[in-house]
Amino acid sequence: MSREMTRQQVMNWRDGWSSSDRALIESSLDLLPEADYYKPTSAQYIGARVGGRVAVYIAAGYLYWPKGGWAVDLDPQLVPGGLKIDDEGHKWFPLSTFRRRAGAKERFEELSAPCPACFLVPSVSGECGCD
Numbered sequence: 001m002s003r004e005m006t007r008q009q010v011m012n013w014r015d016g017w018s019s020s021d022r023a024l025i026e027s028s029l030d031l032l033p034e035a036d037y038y039k040p041t042s043a044q045y046i047g048a049r050v051g052g053r054v055a056v057y058i059a060a061g062y063l064y065w066p067k068g069g070w071a072v073d074l075d076p077q078l079v080p081g082g083l084k085i086d087d088e089g090h091k092w093f094p095l096s097t098f099r100r101r102a103g104a105k106e107r108f109e110e111l112s113a114p115c116p117a118c119f120l121v122p123s124v125s126g127e128c129g130c131d
Contacts, residue, residue: 028063028071056071062093068085079093
């Protein structure tokens, strides 16, 4: 079952984020009108939803924009080197806490992994059957 969060709780979720990480996260959230925030049972990320659909996932080591739409207006100075694009066209950006595994390709399985409580894969909104 997911847990609703406040924006302040989102910003305080990880102690290891640098000031530039926090500035990027804050800016990313500022672009979202009337967003609500939740952390799933797995606690591996926080989802920020607009109109019931996830606009950005905030993981410990990266930000991930499904379809990239909400990343368009980001200040380029906050994303040195630009946003990265995965095989499916989703945009993402590694934070200072990002840890690359040797020889591994960036993968985002936790964003579509089955819920540990009900074992259903969450919908596009990030909700699962037990929410």
